[in-house]
Amino acid sequence: MPEFLYAAAALVLLLTGLGLMRMLWGPSPADRLMAAQLLGTGGGAIALLIAIASGTMAIIDIALTLALLAAFAAVALTLGEPGTKTRAGEGEQ
Amino acid sequence: MSVVLDAFTVITVTAGLVFFLAGTVGLLRFPDALTRLHALTKADNLGLGLIVLGLLPQCPDITSALKLIAIWVLVQFAGASASQLIAQFVRRNEPGP
Amino acid sequence: MGGGAMAVQTRSGAIGAIASAAGLRRFVFYFGFWFILIGVSPINLIVGLPTAAVAVWVSLRLLPPGDRSLSYGALAGLLLRLPWQSLVAGIDIARRAFDPRMPLRTGFVVFPSRLPPGSARDAFCALMSLQPGTLPVGAGEKDDILFHCLDTAQPVAAQLAAEEARFLRILGQEPRNA
């Protein structure tokens, strides 16, 4: 069984890695971010597969951390937009 | 019994891989950003869900099984939030319909 | 927790808030989450108590309990449907992605929502973004929610209305004319 799970982890890495073509192609930052998002979910799946395959339960915590912070890149994207308030005087409601 | 559980794991994890493939294919093939977002959230959330389901019988104890399910729920919620945030970003930055 | 600025003023009320019915329910919930993470042992129990208390305190500030009582039966039904919905949505995507002709009829649907703006509507949007073929992309005029759809030939608005009626039942409101 561990061999199968390791192979599955390798395949998830390969598949989500292929998705990174979208990071190269774009065209918009949103498209590039989607590739990162896909890799985040895939990374969680890889962590869970390896955790069970190797019996190293601590690796589950990596998937937990990735899951908890999965939406942060998408939140951060709006920070980098032109017109986002970051300077004095503009920040008031 | 263990053979049945192992077969269950192999089948569900393989199905999960199919949906990760679908997510990647959709992300690369679909014509515009909003359509690609559908592929991103729905296909790979299901992919992760099936992998979690397949790993449940292999968990050494009940708490780690529950932990896996909790991770899947967190990813669902994060995916739902992230896809809406990215969709709103796309709408603002691309003159759409 | 780092919320130094928002902390402290209401410390005296914190224990009272946690002792309320909603606070206790949430305390059990986060305490359970703590045990899922770490496993059961006496020393973990001791650390879990203040941890859950802090989580409840923050949770009560961020999501104050409403005066409506939730229908837990309807909520459980919705949560049980979630994995099934996820499966249908994923198969829908896979079918379109793998098909060489790629059958897509994307477009926007304006859905007039009966939910008031606020956390309830946001939660509805989050749920709908996990549904097959729909993705909320923002607010329209007045109470409208704008949805991006994979297949505009489907009766999307009717499906959304049915989902909204289910959602309203959780909030303890019987759908009036759905």
Place this chain on the structure above:
Amino acid sequence: MSLLVDLVLVALILMAAVWTVLVRDRRDAVIAFIVLGLLLSLVWMRLYAVDVALTEAAVGGGATGLVLLRACARLLPVEAEGRLPGPGTQIAAGLLSAIAAAGLAAVVLSPPVPYPSLAALAAENIHQVGLGNPVTAVLLAYRSLDTLLEKVVLVLAVIGVWALTPDAFWGGAPGSLKSKHASGALDLLARVLPPFGIVVGIYLVWNGADHPGGTFQGGTVLAAMWLLMMMADLADPPEIRLKRLRRLVVFGPAVFIAAGFAGIFMSGWFLSYPPDYAKPIIVAVEAALALSIAVILGLLVAGPAAEPPKR
């Protein structure tokens, strides 16, 4: 099979790294850097260095993106005014980066033989510390002076960021992190996620004594939750003149130093813990450090004060 995983991983990392450097748009470079962080976390996992993988997942997945994309937004008005660094500055920056990279490459490519390691000695004596996680034992017992100084550096970093405050704004609050575009999805996320994040953050710190995890991972998760609330306008960045805030910043290092001095009286040396009490002391120091790290990381992202103090 594992060779295949490694090859794919290395290829992806090289691609992400080269793309980060080559891509011209700053925001695209940051996204590629986030991808690089995720991949690095997988590498550490592959090496079974779970502690490091956790740090990379928390820092690379959460904090780095926020810091860098906020920096991008700050640079927009600077760029609009045409105040870009001249060719001299750019060449100097490039040269310095090249020298740093060459130095690192030299160290990595020509290690001394045999490779110096204290791992066996550390593992032999770990029972004296009473911790199950060797990484935490090394960080907080064997080389605690290094760790202490690292945390003091974080305090200095906050002072450095605050020093950029214009005189008129001294003591005021950092600029709002609130997104200009209101979003129900962000609001819901910032109302639902923080309680879970608090439980996970404390779990990572507490679990870190005996299993992978620790102060930095837990502190980063807590900081991310605070920042999420600030971005959704559910919490305001605090005024930097607040005594309470400043006490929180120095609380962790202060507890650490106090534990160090206590060591002089209890067992003869600064930062030496008596074996029977080592674990409780270390856990207390870790808890205090995690709180300070959470506050410090939040303040570093929030940046220097950008409005005058109220009243």
